[in-house]
Amino acid sequence: MSGHSSSRECGRFSGHTDQQPEIQARKRYDLVRCTVVGHVHYGLLIETEDGERGFVDSSYITDGIGEPWPAVGQQLRCVVLGYARRGNRIRVAATPSYVDALAAAEDGAAAAKAWRRPAQDA
Secondary structure, three states: OOOOOOHHHOOOEEOOOOOOOEEOOOOOOOEEEEEEEEEEOOEEEEEEOOOOEEEEEHHHOOOOOOOOOOOOOOEEEEEEEEEOOOOOOEEEEOOHHHHHHHHHOOOHHHHHHHOOOOOOOO
16 A cells, blocks of 8 residues: 555544534545544544544454454554444444455455454464
8 A cells, every 4th residue: 555545544524613612424435544542341532633522343353263352542444334322422443454455456345245353373
């Protein structure tokens, strides 16, 4: 992948104020940069580059079983999965192989459908 950001990586918000930005909903399979702000029993709490709060479910954090979770403060490239029904929090995937596959694809939906988690060594 080249060093420039794709249009799917750009944050989407309108206007600028000293208060919280007016955030527009991201689309499924958009790429977004997130910072880990906490660990909870079900996964990671994150904040997007433009201040949107959300989470990564535990099954979408790493490629391998038992791999350590990213530390609080670590920045991640993520893929938008949608929004939680309650609280309107953004849901993202941070699984490295999934993020890489979608970042390299022209059609995120097709890449998501074709993606398979890497096989685990026995």
